[in-house]
Amino acid sequence: MMLETVELSKSFRGKAVVDGVSLYLEQGESVGLIGPNGAGKSTIIKMISSLLPPSYGDVRLNGKSVIKQPQHIRKVLGVVPQEVALYGELSAYENLMFFGHIYKMRKKELEIKIQEVLEMVGLRERQKEIIKTFSGGMKRRINIAASLLHDPQIVIMDEPTVGIDPQSRNHILDTVRLLNHEKNITILYTSHYMEEVEQLCNRMYIMDHGKLIASGTKEELGRILSNEDTILLQLDAYNEALIEEFLAMKPVLQVEKTHQGLKLIVVKQSRMLGSIVQSAERHGVQLINMNVKTPSLEDVFLHLTGRTLRD
Ligand SMILES: Nc1ncnc2c1ncn2[C@@H]1O[C@H](COP(=O)(O)OP(=O)(O)OP(=O)(O)O)[C@@H](O)[C@H]1O
Numbered sequence: 239m240m241l242e243t244v245e246l247s248k249s250f251r252g253k254a255v256v257d258g259v260s261l262y263l264e265q266g267e268s269v270g271l272i273g274p275n276g277a278g279k280s281t282i283i284k285m286i287s288s289l290l291p292p293s294y295g296d297v298r299l300n301g302k303s304v305i306k307q308p309q310h311i312r313k314v315l316g317v318v319p320q321e322v323a324l325y326g327e328l329s330a331y332e333n334l335m336f337f338g339h340i341y342k343m344r345k346k347e348l349e350i351k352i353q354e355v356l357e358m359v360g361l362r363e364r365q366k367e368i369i370k371t372f373s374g375g376m377k378r379r380i381n382i383a384a385s386l387l388h389d390p391q392i393v394i395m396d397e398p399t400v401g402i403d404p405q406s407r408n409h410i411l412d413t414v415r416l417l418n419h420e421k422n423i424t425i426l427y428t429s430h431y432m433e434e435v436e437q438l439c440n441r442m443y444i445m446d447h448g449k450l451i452a453s454g455t456k457e458e459l460g461r462i463l464s465n466e467d468t469i470l471l472q473l474d475a476y477n478e479a480l481i482e483e484f485l486a487m488k489p490v491l492q493v494e495k496t497h498q499g500l501k502l503i504v505v506k507q508s509r510m511l512g513s514i515v516q517s518a519e520r521h522g523v524q525l526i527n528m529n530v531k532t533p534s535l536e537d538v539f540l541h542l543t544g545r546t547l548r549d
Pocket residue numbers: 250255273274275276277278279280281282320430
């Protein structure tokens with residue numbers, strides 16, 4: 239085992255925002271941390287990277303507490319923070335120089351490393367341009383480059399793909415794969431895009447309101463809902479009375495509004511398509527399409543929390 243948190247907790251003014259979180263990353267793993275806005279993901283990352291002292295609990299590297307010796311973890315850890323932290327007036331190259339100096343890297347070594355990390359994020363040709371002319375996605379990629387300068391063994395990324403263009407997003411996902419598969423770097427990847435975590439991570443933790451509520455591989459988490467089906471209804475309109483009627487049906491466990499209609503989570507193989515059609519007709523609602531599928535990890539999240547990952 240390489241990095242772990244033990245009962246990690248943080249309270250602000252008496253309110254617990256991270257509550258007894260125990261998670262671990264094994265050497266070479268790529269692990270996802272999933273949770274909605276305000277779940278406590280960034281706070282956990284700040285505590286792991288020793289930017290914020292825990293109220294309770296511990297962070298351990300190879301079994302040794304690093305709370306009091308942050309230099310041990312800083313040496314092996316690269317963190318890509320949620321907020322872009324770059325100097326707008328400086329070029330990409332100058333920003334990386336600046337970060338390299340913080341890590342006390344030697345000039346020559348740093349020069350080589352800067353070209354290597356710029357190549358990795360695909361921005362080597364743009365290095366002389368000043369950061370404020372970069373797109374959000376390009377800035378994020380420079381942030382990733384900065385986190386890699388000191389050859390970290392573990393890289394933590396805090397929602398690196400939120401609000402950026404698809405090209406940068408794909409580039410970032412490729413970089414994460416490269417780091418993990420080819421450089422054998424251990425990854426903790428935070429997101430509220432379940433499909434990203436499914437693609438990138440071999441294991442994931444799901445959290446809500448400061449607590450871990452589930453963990454495991456995609457298959458293990460999928461099994462939580464192995465007794466359920468999802469029925470997607472595309473409707474021309476719907477009303478609360480129809481939702482009430484669906485919820486009153488015995489096999490229906492949950493009803494969620496989607497932009498095309500409704501999503502029902504029902505007991506597996508409950509043979510209820512007929513009654514769904516009848517209900518829609520009774521309420522004067524036009525049923526445009528109906529689709530039964532096995533639940534996704536998004537549905538697992540809905541099941542565990544009663545909420546969707548993105549509202
Ligand atoms: N310095 C602080 N003082 C008071 N409350 C804080 C502070 N930092 C975070 N919080 C609160 O802690 C909770 C968790 O915040 P955190 O940033 O860890 O969530 P998150 O999971 O990263 O969310 P997001 O997906 O929006 O980034 C939030 O309710 C937030 O308001």
